[in-house]
Amino acid sequence: MKFFDPKSEFVLSLDGFETVTDELLESQATAFLAKSALAMVEKIEAGEVVNTTAHPTESEDRAVDHYNHRMEASPVAGKSLADSIAQWNTIKTEIDAILDGKTTTPEGKRYTDVIFNGLGGSFLGPLMLVISQYGDEFNFESGLPVRIHFMSNTDPDTYHLLFNKLDVATTVMVSMSKSGSTAETKGATDAWTALVASTGLELGPHSMAVTTPGSMLDKFAQEHKFLGIYYMATETGGRTSIGTAIGMVPAAFARIDFADFLRGQGHMDAMTRRPEIKQNPAMLLAVAIHQMTLMQGSKNMIVLCYSDFLKEFAHYLQQLYMESLGKNYHVDGTPAVEGQTVFGGVGTGEQHAFMQQVQKGLRDCFVRFVHFAKRSGDLDNAKAGSVGRQLLAFIKGTEAALHQNGKEFITCTYDEPTPFNIGMMVALEERVVTFLACFKGINAYDQPGVQDGKLAADAMNTFSKDSEDFVAKAGFKGTADDFVTAQGKAVSFETRLMAEAFLSDLTKNPASYKALAGFKASRQFVDGAFSYSVEK
Numbered sequence: 001m002k003f004f005d006p007k008s009e010f011v012l013s014l015d016g017f018e019t020v021t022d023e024l025l026e027s028q029a030t031a032f033l034a035k036s037a038l039a040m041v042e043k044i045e046a047g048e049v050v051n052t053t054a055h056p057t058e059s060e061d062r063a064v065d066h067y068n069h070r071m072e073a074s075p076v077a078g079k080s081l082a083d084s085i086a087q088w089n090t091i092k093t094e095i096d097a098i099l100d101g102k103t104t105t106p107e108g109k110r111y112t113d114v115i116f117n118g119l120g121g122s123f124l125g126p127l128m129l130v131i132s133q134y135g136d137e138f139n140f141e142s143g144l145p146v147r148i149h150f151m152s153n154t155d156p157d158t159y160h161l162l163f164n165k166l167d168v169a170t171t172v173m174v175s176m177s178k179s180g181s182t183a184e185t186k187g188a189t190d191a192w193t194a195l196v197a198s199t200g201l202e203l204g205p206h207s208m209a210v211t212t213p214g215s216m217l218d219k220f221a222q223e224h225k226f227l228g229i230y231y232m233a234t235e236t237g238g239r240t241s242i243g244t245a246i247g248m249v250p251a252a253f254a255r256i257d258f259a260d261f262l263r264g265q266g267h268m269d270a271m272t273r274r275p276e277i278k279q280n281p282a283m284l285l286a287v288a289i290h291q292m293t294l295m296q297g298s299k300n301m302i303v304l305c306y307s308d309f310l311k312e313f314a315h316y317l318q319q320l321y322m323e324s325l326g327k328n329y330h331v332d333g334t335p336a337v338e339g340q341t342v343f344g345g346v347g348t349g350e351q352h353a354f355m356q357q358v359q360k361g362l363r364d365c366f367v368r369f370v371h372f373a374k375r376s377g378d379l380d381n382a383k384a385g386s387v388g389r390q391l392l393a394f395i396k397g398t399e400a401a402l403h404q405n406g407k408e409f410i411t412c413t414y415d416e417p418t419p420f421n422i423g424m425m426v427a428l429e430e431r432v433v434t435f436l437a438c439f440k441g442i443n444a445y446d447q448p449g450v451q452d453g454k455l456a457a458d459a460m461n462t463f464s465k466d467s468e469d470f471v472a473k474a475g476f477k478g479t480a481d482d483f484v485t486a487q488g489k490a491v492s493f494e495t496r497l498m499a500e501a502f503l504s505d506l507t508k509n510p511a512s513y514k515a516l517a518g519f520k521a522s523r524q525f526v527d528g529a530f531s532y533s534v535e536k
């Protein structure tokens, strides 16, 4: 079974996926699933409230607008391809002025470096997009006038390394956060703010923001007169925000044709609205995956991209699928245990990492191949005739071996890594996620599980600060449990975990605990447990 799009030369091949039969695709059950999934797309695109679950802790109760941003039609006022292109043109003009040296620092210097600071969808999409056009050596390959850096996570080693290398006087940090309050992103913004202040420069000319109007980041950016403040809508989910200012600002700095990317998304969306199942590539994919998991239980989706330009694509899909489909409630509030594990990377390398197990070991996965039909150049290779032909041999060899080993695979072939085709790739997977969520009866657009970790991290911060004050009074000697009890708290898994972390960290990183300057912390391992001493 194959699907072909003559306009883009995109090919979806399900030949390696034996659960997809004509009988399945023509069955009443599949017709029913497809109809309800397409009805869901209609509701989403009409701006109805679909991010909703009948469980108090799960529901965001909002519309979901990522498809609207690339639609020719405008069923939701102010949200259409034309609106997005208008925003893109504004962003591009302003950032071109930076790249061309027309907008300079207040001291008249040209900007040399930009840091994109964001997390999750505010990081993975931009990174994936930049690499899809230049490879991961983008600062070397692209010939752009400004060097590009990404900061995600909270890693003091990275902050330290990057901040020490850059010339603050010619660098701009773009903080990107829909909520404007994500702790990791805020932490990096705060560190940048302190660094800029330490040089005596103003923060505004060295900062930009992408966020929602009125967020904490927006207020901060307004107050400090950031060089650029660009907005996205509350209705756009983080993991589907690549089509908004979150993708536009990095694309403008990287001189990527973002309008072409949006048009590619829109082109795929048009195909994935088709009611005929065999003419709808996302429906084919979703039905295939759903049917296999129904028959054989859940399976990991391994995404093998045979292009270095797609180095971050599997990572991008990991958030898109796992944050959307990993749920423990159905939309109607009844319990569910759902998810779709995704991992992968660049095919040729992964062949030598995890493919042994995939080919010969546990039968817990199916494989997605993604590659490009056209090469931008080629080199001689004695074994295969050319390097490109060798790559093709690796793809087809792995597919053949999977078939011989009784493993299922699906292959997507895009013509070449143009922004249009990358837009199509992203839009296809977004639609598959919408369809799968609908088949499973879950809400693809909330992420309450991530909130659990965020709240627990806040609890650790409070514990750590209280503990610092406590130790500063008279030091401490004893085990983690003694430490918890000494502070008048009950010993539990969580308090013991936090006490161990605080005390161990204090022994390794005393400089991080300013109120404890002058104290010496040490620990001893006795009978399988640590005992700590913090004294002047």
Ligand SMILES: O=P(O)(O)OC[C@H]1O[C@](O)(CO)[C@@H](O)[C@@H]1O
Binding pocket: 119, 120, 121, 122, 176, 177, 178, 179, 180, 181, 182, 185, 237, 238, 239, 323, 447, 450
């Ligand atoms: O853009 P924000 O609000 O900083 O959120 C970053 C990420 O955090 C999450 O809310 C939870 O991981 C993601 O959905 C999102 O992409």
